[in-house]
Amino acid sequence: MRAGEVARRAGVTVRALRYYERVGLVVPTRSPNGYRDYDPVAVRQAREIRELTGLGLSVEETRPFVECLASGHGSGDECPASLVAYRHAIDQLSERITQLTRRRDALAAHLAQAADRLIPRSAPFTVTERGSAGPTVRCDPPSRVGGDAEIGRLAGVRLPAVTLAATDGTTVDLAALGPGRTVLYVYPLTGRPGVDLPEGYDTIPGARGCTAEACGFRDHHEELRSAGAARVYGLSSQPRHYQRELIARLRLPFAMLADPDFAVRDALRLPTFEVGGLTLYGRVTLIAADGRVEHVFAPVPAPDRHAVEVLDWLRTHPPVRSAATAGRRDG
The missing domain is CATH 1.10.1660.10 (Multidrug-efflux Transporter Regulator; Chain: A; Domain 2)
Known part of the structure; x- marks a missing residue:
């Protein structure tokens, strides 16, 4: 043969x-x-x-x-x-498994220590909302994490001239987003595999689900664009390098915006809450067009299905030409 x-x-x-x-x-x-x-x-x-x-x-x-x-x-x-x-x-394989397990556990310990430095865990949670003036007010967790009961007041409000660092290395000025609609979903935080969330986080209604929410916007990104969303951003108080890990791990086709100083909260009076000594954004989504907030989603009871909710709204609410745009075209 x-x-x-x-x-x-x-x-x-x-x-x-x-x-x-x-x-x-x-x-x-x-x-x-x-x-x-x-x-x-x-x-x-x-x-x-x-x-x-x-x-x-x-x-x-x-x-x-x-x-x-x-x-x-x-x-x-x-x-x-x-x-x-x-x-x-x-x-031989058993010995390798033992060695790899030791290495994995050592790396996990280093990761946990690093995460604790980034996301400290301490006192029991309280939830706060900051107005444009006046002292911090303690609020009830369920109403605030899911969205401010008065959040509807944002419709029609002009977006502030706040510049945020984006995960793609650029900066984004909310007052100059450009033509077309922008979907800006605000979320508390995303965890990492093998890293515990802040103590008490799971007990807060509406807090969990940030990773599933991001995956939803990823999976429906092209549909959102086809339905009229010129751009999609996620926004949280986590630093940019932390958000970049999420972008890489989930392969998100859009950028995240980092607002560790809560500049957007202070400008628009968005809800925040505290857990384990960490201040986080409450979950809310803004649809913006022509420099103003066009629509607000709050509360967001099902983060894993929220992208579909936004997609349905875009499809059933075609954009209306602004007066300025109409004047330029008609003239």
Whole structure:
């Protein structure tokens, strides 16, 4: 049997077969004309090597199995030496797993320490809202995290001249977003795999669901654009480098805006709350056009389905030409 036929039947390349021959695992004979001639058992041997290396064994570690086949056995693991090879490979993998587990736990500990520095955990939560003037007011968590009962007052309000750092390396001035509608969804925070959220966070109604909300806007991003959203942004008080990790991990097609100083809250009186010593934004979404807030979503009871809610609104509320735009076109 020629090398090409053996390779095809065994599911390996001719190059791999030549390597097995060089290390003495598959041994052909020479025909009178000098061509290599492989015995039919070579197909089983090459296939055995392929399958065992796929399980993590090295080519050399397959030798007992190949020799078992060469001795006439129906399976490569019917010989005592093959069983020893199995046990040796398992022991090696167990040791690697132990070492990798230790490394993983050490990295997780470093990650937890870093996260604690970034998101400190301390006192029980209180929820606050800051007005444009006057002292901080304590509020009831359910009404504030889901959205300010008076948040509807924002409709028609001009967006403030607040410049925020974006995850794509640019800066965004909310007062100069450009033509078309902007979807700006404001959220408390997104966690990271293996990192605990601030103590008490899960007890606050409406706080959870930020990652699912981001995934929803990701999955429906093209539909939102087709429905008239010229741009989509997420906004939170987390720093830009933290948001960039989320962008990379979830492969978000839009940028996040970082507002660690709560400039937007102070300008628009958006709701915030505190948990574990950390101040966070309440969940609210603004649709803006022509420099003003056109529509407000608050509360947002189902963050994982919120993108669809925004999409439905865009589809059922076609944009209205502003007076300035109409004047330019009609003139």
